Amino acid sequence: MRRSQKRSWITTVIALAILAVFLFPVYWMVNASLQSGVTAAHTTWFPFHLSFSSYRLAFHSEKKDVLTSLIVASGATIVEILIATPAAYALSRFRLPSTRLLIMGILVTQMIPGIVIANALYRTYTSIHLLNSYLGLMLADASLGIPFSILLVRSFMAGIPTEILEAARVDGAGRLKTLLAIVVPVSKNGIVTAALFSFLFAWSDLLFALTLTTSTKIQPITLGIYQFVGVDRQIWGPVMATAVIASLPAVVLLLLAQRFIASGVTVGAVK
Numbered sequence: 001m002r003r004s005q006k007r008s009w010i011t012t013v014i015a016l017a018i019l020a021v022f023l024f025p026v027y028w029m030v031n032a033s034l035q036s037g038v039t040a041a042h043t044t045w046f047p048f049h050l051s052f053s054s055y056r057l058a059f060h061s062e063k064k065d066v067l068t069s070l071i072v073a074s075g076a077t078i079v080e081i082l083i084a085t086p087a088a089y090a091l092s093r094f095r096l097p098s099t100r101l102l103i104m105g106i107l108v109t110q111m112i113p114g115i116v117i118a119n120a121l122y123r124t125y126t127s128i129h130l131l132n133s134y135l136g137l138m139l140a141d142a143s144l145g146i147p148f149s150i151l152l153v154r155s156f157m158a159g160i161p162t163e164i165l166e167a168a169r170v171d172g173a174g175r176l177k178t179l180l181a182i183v184v185p186v187s188k189n190g191i192v193t194a195a196l197f198s199f200l201f202a203w204s205d206l207l208f209a210l211t212l213t214t215s216t217k218i219q220p221i222t223l224g225i226y227q228f229v230g231v232d233r234q235i236w237g238p239v240m241a242t243a244v245i246a247s248l249p250a251v252v253l254l255l256l257a258q259r260f261i262a263s264g265v266t267v268g269a270v271k
Helices: 002-033 053-093 099-109 114-128 134-157 162-170 175-186 188-203 207-212 221-228 236-270
Strands: none
Touching (some): 053 175, 053 236, 175 188, 188 236, 207 221
């Protein structure tokens, strides 16, 4: 018993140490945002004299950028789910000779570097006038999340008993009604998990935002943070305050949807 308790204490201490290492950047971000006039090298370990001036400056400068990020991320998530859900249903239920080839192709698309896609989209967007537009950023961000969402939701739908779908067909439900009335509610955890990750992908995007916008008219928060960092100036307080503000939607969503995430990721991995 004593040896078991000692081993448990050692494991707990190691786990806390690892957790502290992972959370230290978050603490330093919040710490620096609460101090005025800080630099990268001269920041005290504890904010003894709290200052919210950085947050006032960040809120004043980044309100529009936060709204832009919310619009783009929400739109990209809707596009992804509308495409990924029926695609996942088709790949999980229709036994076609090319199903495995399609799944392999989806996996391969996730291996393509984002910069390659961004460069290709820039040329296309220039010709069809989608640069500096909400729709352009939504479609670009969705293009990266759709393969992941299809694979995640498909693994969930593949575990639905065939008897349920056959019973729906006996009752006269067509393919579309079966998808909307049976498959989607049963796969709720997987779809919510895919939607959350899709939102976070789009919310944290920098590459597409940097490549597909050439002005400050439409600028996500990931680009807005750079207005405080230049060649001859680095205002780290507002930078960290903006980073804290940008982290809040992700934190809130994760807290609200953690039940769906735990179930969705676990079942998807097992299936």
